[in-house]
Amino acid sequence: MADTASDIFAALAHPTRRQILQDLKDGELAAGEIAAKFSASGPTISRHLGVLRQAGLVSERRDANRILYSLVADNLALSVGDFLSTVCPEQIVLREVRKKRAPKAASASEATA
Amino acid sequence: MADTASDIFAALAHPTRRQILQDLKDGELAAGEIAAKFSASGPTISRHLGVLRQAGLVSERRDANRILYSLVADNLALSVGDFLSTVCPEQIVLREVRKKRAPKAASASEATA
DNA sequence: GAGCTAGTTAGCCATTTAGCGAAATAGCTC
DNA sequence: GAGCTATTTCGCTAAATGGCTAACTAGCTC
Secondary structure, X not given: OOXXXXXXXXXXXXXXXXXXXXXXXXXXXXXXXXXXXXXXXXXXXXXXXXXXXXXXXXXXXXXXXXXXXXXXXXXXXXXXHHHHHHHOOOOEEEOOOHHHOOOOOOOOOOOOO | OOOHHHHHHHHHOOHXXXXXXXXXXXXXXXXXXXXXXXXXXXXXXXXXXXXXXXOOOEEEEEEOOEEEEEEOHHHHHHHHHHHHHXXXXXXXXXXXXXXXXXXXOOOOOOOOO
């Protein structure tokens, strides 16, 4: 886990992982439900989920037998938007996430890893 | 060159390449000028530039002996912002690039590859 | 505990990536 | 063309990635 931005962009570099994030946009899903949407094997999807989690883009919680994944949209928008607004501030603008940046050890949305 | 978004995010996954984009933000630079800012060898930087160019994030032009690279900010903002506004539309908003999306075979900003 | 379902971890293989130095190409100047 | 600078392409090696199957862990039910 060298650099957060690198982890995040690397996580986004795979179409399956981007699709997983889009699927999670509408609410949390079990690992199996996610895997069912793809032709890849369960373990493969599990590893994709691991990459996303390590990048801080999803969080997980147990629900009995299953593990439910959900999107951590702030983390995504923050890191990517941060880079975007550095390199091409003319084209992009952050809306409300911006202000949440400074307070580091604040609320309880610190994800898993 | 399977998927453009994948190419772009993969290109952004490397810190050196992100730094190159930031360096180009202020205007075009020769390959050697870029390479001089890093500890990596010339060939290594040259390949990073190749990755960025293939992703459509930079364009190049010859100036006598040298090759000048410049940022293609629209491409960057468009693809990344497009994904961002799909996955987390609450956090991010595109400003003016949006409207240029539809016209496909229009102006001359089609980059090199 | 046996048996079941849900997911992850552990090996394994093929491909890609990132780095390097050496060699090739492009363009300039004499 | 010789010689110079700038940059890329060529092999090479080491490490990471993505896929699979097989085996393990976690939790539930009987």
